[in-house]
Amino acid sequence: MSVDTAYTELMEFQRQTEALAQVMGRLSWDQETVMPRGATAQRAEEMAALEGVLHGRRSDPRLAEWLELAMPEDDEAASQLRLIRRMHDRATKVPSRLAQEIARVTSAAQGIWAEARAADDVSMFLPTLSEVVRLKREEAAALAAGRDRYDALIDDYEPGVTAAAVSALFDRMRPRLVALREAVLGAAFQPPPLSGHFGLEAQVRMARDLAATFGYDWSRGRMDMAVHPFSSGSGCDVRITTRVVETDPFNCFYSTIHEVGHACYELGIDPDYALTPLGAGASMGVHESQSRIYENQIGRSRAFTGWLFGRMTERFGDFGVADAEAFYATANRVQSGYIRTEADEVHYNLHIMMRFDLERGLIRGTLEPEDLEEAWNTRFLEDFGVAVDRPSHGMLQDVHWSVGLFGYFPTYALGNIYAGCLMQAIREAVPDLDDQLARGDTSGATGWLRENLQRHGGLFTPHETVTRACGFEPSEGPLLDYLETKFGALYRL
Amino acid sequence: MSVDTAYTELMEFQRQTEALAQVMGRLSWDQETVMPRGATAQRAEEMAALEGVLHGRRSDPRLAEWLELAMPEDDEAASQLRLIRRMHDRATKVPSRLAQEIARVTSAAQGIWAEARAADDVSMFLPTLSEVVRLKREEAAALAAGRDRYDALIDDYEPGVTAAAVSALFDRMRPRLVALREAVLGAAFQPPPLSGHFGLEAQVRMARDLAATFGYDWSRGRMDMAVHPFSSGSGCDVRITTRVVETDPFNCFYSTIHEVGHACYELGIDPDYALTPLGAGASMGVHESQSRIYENQIGRSRAFTGWLFGRMTERFGDFGVADAEAFYATANRVQSGYIRTEADEVHYNLHIMMRFDLERGLIRGTLEPEDLEEAWNTRFLEDFGVAVDRPSHGMLQDVHWSVGLFGYFPTYALGNIYAGCLMQAIREAVPDLDDQLARGDTSGATGWLRENLQRHGGLFTPHETVTRACGFEPSEGPLLDYLETKFGALYRL
Structure with missing residues (x-):
């Protein structure tokens, strides 16, 4: 790893992470449009496994080293580094176990929500919602590091807003x-x-x-x-x-x-x-x-x-x-x-x-x-x-x-x-x-x-x-x- | 890692690998049924990235250690170990770069083949086919380790047959x-x-x-x-x-x-x-x-x-x-x-x-x-x-x-x-x-x-x-x- 090659190596690594993130998006699309209904539990495991991979890459210690060494040559590179740093900072705060658990639970929760909604029955959804809330509170606490927990979650969708x-x-x-x-x-x-x-x-x-x-x-x-x-x-x-x-x-x-x-x-x-x-x-x-x-x-x-x-x-x-x-x-x-x-x-x-x-x-x-x-x-x-x-x-x-x-x-x-x-x-x-x-x-x-x-x-x-x-x-x-x-x-x- | 826990740890690791292999299958399904035609090149990168992950897991050195330590308690466990050993042996022989390159090239090749077939034009397909053949020859040579190259490929689909x-x-x-x-x-x-x-x-x-x-x-x-x-x-x-x-x-x-x-x-x-x-x-x-x-x-x-x-x-x-x-x-x-x-x-x-x-x-x-x-x-x-x-x-x-x-x-x-x-x-x-x-x-x-x-x-x-x-x-x-x-x-x- 050297100053000369850090940016190139980082972007090559990141490119594969982005490609895998697209795969995760395709799994969600599949689940919400064409997936057989009997596949819900298996899909949750698939998404949790892929989330484990993504989380591992986003929190990979090499990212910190590359970010330390990389010298942006222009505004574009500076923005790339800004976004990668942000992603890495967030990922390192959340334990892999938690990230995977959230992926697993929310994947299954979606089908349960759809069934509860169709049946107009809150009680069908409540145990799952409680589980999701529990996990998201835990994630928010990890991300907030003492600051406001809800702010830590907003920040995922709208950086800089409280x-x-x-x-x-x-x-x-x-x-x-x-x-x-x-x-x-x-x-x-x-x-x-x-x-x-x-x-x-x-x-x-x-x-x-x-x-x-x-x-x-x-x-x-x-x-x-x-x-x-x-x-x-x-x-x-x-x-x-x-x-x-x-x-x-x-x-x-x-x-x-x-x-x-x-x-x-x-x-x-x-x-x-x-x-x-x-x-x-x-x-x-x-x-x-x-x-x-x-x-x-x-x-x-x-x-x-x-x-x-x-x-x-x-x-x-x-x-x-x-x-x-x-x-x-x-x-x-x-x-x-x-x-x-x-x-x-x-x-x-x-x-x-x-x-x-x-x-x-x-x-x-x-x-x-x-x-x-x-x-x-x-x-x-x-x-x-x-x-x-x-x-x-x-x-x-x-x-x-x-x-x-x-x-x-x-x-x-x-x-x-x-x-x-x-x-x-x-x-x-x-x-x-x-x-x-x-x-x-x-x-x-x-x-x-x-x-x-x-x-x-x-x-x-x-x-x-x-x-x-x-x-x-x-x-x-x-x-x-x-x-x-x-x-x-x-x-x- | 201990004799007592090796089998459990190995199977937990393998379960995520199997889940990711299912994801790869879903990407292929998507590509051949519903994927927009303009997505071919991007999909090739996605599949190559996922192949890199799969290959990394299948050739992970921890597998060798677990396989060394794990004591199968019954025929079922013995069969699991047999199949994991086989997978690991094959994966370690093929360089990750080659495995990813094959995933990338064959993903794109499929669309090119379909177009060539529709146009009834061999020349549209030939450069791609040559590339696939070149890569598969290289893979076969790596797998064969001096034995017959074609046997090494059959073995992927029908173990034991020459x-x-x-x-x-x-x-x-x-x-x-x-x-x-x-x-x-x-x-x-x-x-x-x-x-x-x-x-x-x-x-x-x-x-x-x-x-x-x-x-x-x-x-x-x-x-x-x-x-x-x-x-x-x-x-x-x-x-x-x-x-x-x-x-x-x-x-x-x-x-x-x-x-x-x-x-x-x-x-x-x-x-x-x-x-x-x-x-x-x-x-x-x-x-x-x-x-x-x-x-x-x-x-x-x-x-x-x-x-x-x-x-x-x-x-x-x-x-x-x-x-x-x-x-x-x-x-x-x-x-x-x-x-x-x-x-x-x-x-x-x-x-x-x-x-x-x-x-x-x-x-x-x-x-x-x-x-x-x-x-x-x-x-x-x-x-x-x-x-x-x-x-x-x-x-x-x-x-x-x-x-x-x-x-x-x-x-x-x-x-x-x-x-x-x-x-x-x-x-x-x-x-x-x-x-x-x-x-x-x-x-x-x-x-x-x-x-x-x-x-x-x-x-x-x-x-x-x-x-x-x-x-x-x-x-x-x-x-x-x-x-x-x-x-x-x-x-x-």
Whole structure:
């Protein structure tokens, strides 16, 4: 090992680690889309074995030596080293036994969650959830090394962000969101929901068209069905999933566009970064900014819904919506629904605020898993004014906690905030954006995002990534302004 | 490390290796069924990285120490140690660099082969084939350590068998097979081929029914489409693939039954052996005995084809075959076809003999890849009396060489021979077998196989496995007797 060769050796070693991490992603994809149901226990062992390999490589003592010796020649190399150092620091804090145990338990937990959700039975899920929470508390304690445990988990998804900062942010956002929600729900004008039946195959065909419309590269991806839609993979194999509810095509269409946003981010990264730490999104917050801007600021805009109305009319005939204006209102209908992934833009961040408080309690130990259902339902009634009618509409709705994703939820809100900022920048840079979107041409917006944000992958910190793209410091202002303007007009406030 | 704990530690280590080997199998499955075409190069790196991990574990020096210390308490433990020792011996002979290079090159080669086959263009495949041959020669030399290089490769698939033994076996079989072939092709009675069109979806539904009829456990498996059908996986996740030719439903149905035979072998192994060396088939020859007996001795029997005729009539209506007797003849029609996987039972072993000679030449260096096409076509004309009309009917038809499977082909012939012996034993043990098969009930035959052979997995050597199941030493006699009796009657010789 020498100064001259350290960087090259390190990157060669890391490349294989990144390749193995992609394999882990493929196993998750497989499990959630095509795996036979009887394979759950075996798959958990497979994932635990692979996690053992990954953890061993990420905590390999040679990394410390290479990091000590390697001299970055440029900003790119410096960023690679920054990300490898970060990965190594985290891995060395978590015992291999614990990392493997988390992989094993969360792999099996996912199937148990899906069954409990289908059966609407919290008791089926509770023992597993308790086990996951116990393990994640242990991991958080190891990572925190005396600091806040929940912060240690957030840091995995959004480096540099703390629970205190998120909390302060949410305190600033909540009054304006609640005021908007009250005004909208109290408005005289209330758009009707979509009614009727929209066949599965026709929805899937439309979803495929939408993916292509947003620039998804089918030669490096595919679309399958999943209970909880997700995107998966980096580099040349980035897959999306969707789901179909035959009475609610927006569920399929907008979750598809959302996942396409994630996928296009990964696919848009400079190919030179493939199988290196720079070859993935900068953070989950930045990732969510892409999925949310594709889905909402672009996909639910007046201009784009006008185009979508035309396409849906071609495919489904007259489906009971008079014109593009009425369709726009229906596609943006605000209501106190139970389900986060189906929530309108006004309610969405309120869902996140609630999950943030609950999962922080679970990790800090102020809330126990057996008390979660009551806590969820009480809080939902307070925040949304509706009583949860069944667990699949309540604490069983999201896959996240079953797979150990604690600290992830805040990144959705950060993503919304970043999306608000990015859209402000796009509107300045692409003056005829609405004309383009009205023709179903998203390339002005998505091309801007690829050029100014996506291609950089992990080159900059999350905050830098967004700041450089926008040309200004991100804050919640642009998002809240956008929401108040959009829904104020739509609901004739 | 102590005598007391060595076996336990060894098996714990090995369990993770087996789990990672299953992951490798899943990557291959993914690549051949669902992977986006643009992911080929990245997948090659992923597989090479995982091969590096597997090779490192299989050649880990701790294995030698554990193997030295471990005291087997029973036959099962002794067999585990035998298989681990064998694996370790082989792995230590092959440099990690070479093992990874083979994984990388063969992963990419598979896609190149599929494209070349589709384009019917040998020149597209030749550079890759040359590279694979070069690497496999190097691996064979490393494994052979001065002994015969091709033997060293056969040994991977059929431990204990040599090229000399295969050669002598083929010399004994060839005269009777050639005589039978000549008699059959010269017979006055010649059954017509199937004609007409059989829709893709109906074929797939029928294939799924056939898989269930042969006892395939759908809760631990699934069926997808592949260019070259295969089965994949052990334990609780054993998947099959099939393909559809709309003018030839037998292609789909019998390749499905064949793969179900492989899959049922894996699924029938004692669950206690899962994720241990005993938890897979004893050898590829024994594996092929299961796939071939399911496909031919059972699936193409007069009794079973009678049942199949009824089911096909229900599904496809009148498809131009008068009755069950005529259907039986058509399903067993003998002709000098180009394609091994579609070959009748009389021709099948002649295909293997030809591939055996060619691949032995490629590995020993007496045949170069650039001369393969001419050698193939010359030999095919000699053995089959027909000139190859295009490469996809010739040297591009099989996936094997692209993925580095040299030494595998002889196991098909060994499988046929074992199947002949096993069927003789089944007919003695299940006197009313034909009555069962005529009702579409395969459980007498498949249950016997599971009980007497499949459940043992790798507990016995391949030769022991078959000998114990049959109750006699396997030889080519029962297979040749069966073929002469069956086709003599069918062709009214």
